[in-house]
Amino acid sequence: MYARDGGLLREVRRTVLCEAFVRNVLCLCVLSAFVFSMVLGDGFIMTAGVFKKDKKTGRVPNRGFVIDCLSKCEKAENCHCVRMSNRKEKQVCDLMNPFPYGKPLPPKGYVYFASNKYYETVYNVSSPNYALRKKASQSSVYELYGIHYTPEKAVDGSHNTDGLKPPYFAHTQDSMWAELNPWWQVDLNQDVTVMGIRIRNRKEWGDRLHDFDIRVGPVPITTDYDDVHFKQNTRCYYNDKGGVQDEELRPFLCKPCPIRGRYVSIQITQNCTDCREPLKNVLQLAEVEVLGVP
Numbered sequence: 619m620y621a622r623d624g625g626l627l628r629e630v631r632r633t634v635l636c637e638a639f640v641r642n643v644l645c646l647c648v649l650s651a652f653v654f655s656m657v658l659g660d661g662f663i664m665t666a667g668v669f670k671k672d673k674k675t676g677r678v679p680n681r682g683f684v685i686d687c688l689s690k691c692e693k694a695e696n697c698h699c700v701r702m703s704n705r706k707e708k709q710v711c712d713l714m715n716p717f718p719y720g721k722p723l724p725p726k727g728y729v730y731f732a733s734n735k736y737y738e739t740v741y742n743v744s745s746p747n748y749a750l751r752k753k754a755s756q757s758s759v760y761e762l763y764g765i766h767y768t769p770e771k772a773v774d775g776s777h778n779t780d781g782l783k784p785p786y787f788a789h790t791q792d793s794m795w796a797e798l799n800p801w802w803q804v805d806l807n808q809d810v811t812v813m814g815i816r817i818r819n820r821k822e823w824g825d826r827l828h829d830f831d832i833r834v835g836p837v838p839i840t841t842d843y844d845d846v847h848f849k850q851n852t853r854c855y856y857n858d859k860g861g862v863q864d865e866e867l868r869p870f871l872c873k874p875c876p877i878r879g880r881y882v883s884i885q886i887t888q889n890c891t892d893c894r895e896p897l898k899n900v901l902q903l904a905e906v907e908v909l910g911v912p
């Protein structure tokens with residue numbers, strides 16, 4: 619009886635100790651998260667790059683360096699993104715504002731972090747749309763049955779996806795007049811730190827929205843680029859092939875960092891290999907929303 623009671627007592631003690639250990643670990647995690655959030659404010663997320671590991675130094679860059687770099691960004695005015703070297707011989711912390719217009723950011727050798735506001739802005743349906751009812755232009759205008767599919771239809775606030783119902787949508791030339799690299803552009807009328815855009819695809823013929831380049835910057839695109847890939851502004855996102863479904867509202871994040879600029883352009887850059895019209899490019903946009911901060 620005594621042995622059984624002693625065994626039971628030891629089991630109770632082990633249970634109590636385990637529960638105490640779990641509580642302490644949870645408290646430590648909560649405390650660590652609190653301290654981390656205090657240091658980094660709203661927090662940051664990795665948007666590009668790979669951490670390399672070294673037997674002597676561990677993760678490169680080390681955690682302390684990462685926290686220090688992100689803290690500098692948080693304290694700096696209008697900083698939403700940082701770039702750090704992942705090479706142990708050269709510790710680099712670059713605050714990515716102002717953004718280098720037209721210059722692609724090298725993905726190799728670096729790790730990029732952007733603030734949580736970057737994701738929260740693009741995926742929040744109530745975020746301000748800086749493109750709404752702004753001046754828009756496109757490489758050409760398609761006309762059918764007396765309907766003119768003009769560029770401002772993509773920023774009129776309507777998400778109509780039916781090409782035969784008003785208020786219609788933006789649509790470049792079709793058939794034998796289709797361009798090699800049709801484009802659409804909106805003038806935000808001010809410099810905006812663009813974190814991403816959302817595009818509503820049309821109903822039917824959605825596979826025409828393929829292989830397109832989204833760029834942000836200070837330079838407006840012109841008719842000189844109807845058959846040429848426009849590269850003067852910084853690339854926000856490149857959508858390879860298709861993948862945007864009919865009537866889908868698809869968000870596109872500017873990666874690896876938000877980009878500051880006045881003009882946002884969308885341009886098809888090459889023919890589609892898996893579309894119904896592999897040799898014809900037509901750009902159709904039911905609605906475009908530009909998300910960011912002033």
